[in-house]
Amino acid sequence: MKKIALLLAITIIASTGLMASGAQDGAEFPSKAIELNMSWPPGGSSDTQARVLIEKAEAALGVPVAIVDKSGAAGTKSVMATKMAKPDGYTVMWASGGQFTLTPQKIDVAYSIDDFKPVLGITLEHTLLVTSKDSGINSLEDLAKMSSVSYGSPGASSGPGAAIGMLMDKMGVQGDHVPFAGSNESSAAALGGHVDIADSRTTIVDSMTDLRVLCIFSSERSALLPGVPTAKELGYDVVLESYNGLYVPKETPDAVVDTIASGFETLLNDADFMEFTKNSKIDIYGADKKALESKVRSEAAFFESYFAN
16 A cells, blocks of 8 residues: 555656646646837837737737836847746747847847747838939939938938948948938938938838839848849849847747747738738738748847948
8 A cells, every 4th residue: 555655655746847838848837928128119019919919919919918018228128128038838928029139239238039939020111212203313223323421210220221332332332411300201312312322111112102102122032022133133232121020038938939939920911901011001021930040130230240340
């Protein structure tokens, strides 16, 4: 009887250990609400995208998903809050790639992509190069023939500013940068002839119809603007895409990461979300965790080298 009791005790202890291990690895995840740390202010593009998406994600995951406003400090507030969070899958961050690739080149930060596990790429927004239809600049070929140009962007070390700066370097054209508060303002400046060229977005050129789009700084043409060539296909290897994705603290179990990814991934093909992105003039990205991490790391290395020179 003592042997039987001992064996029973050992069996119970072993089973309990397996259950704990299973829960730790994500077998019982999720069992409570998930918080989504939002890097950008309420009402903005990212916040709006996330709110549309989580309505469906909650049903797929079986628990509530609450957006938590962590905007501020150029997106670093959200990154640091997520880095310090318990790595159990119940804190997820919505962030743009630039928070890992460009922001560290502009300000000192206490984080890197090494502190996180990418989960899933969500959406992609494109940076365009525009000019006024009255500027006389009809193509990148025309631009390359100029000795100097003035260009507007949200800042020389912003994503759009860096993209145009790199293009000028590759063309051998002197670029005189004029900073603006945002892409709306820089686009308006180009429209009014206050600068020769500027960055813009697909949503902006829809409303400023007298702008000419010279190229798109993406890896391939966008279905939103199929007639607009990429800078790369025109001979200038400048790719800068604004992509949004989900990230968790680095110690989060892989099984938990996969559960979160699967809860959101199928929704990217949801008819309502596809209609929303189409109307919002943004593309669905949908990169898996490995592709997202690879993109972030390669861009981080590129910009570190670029700004060092």
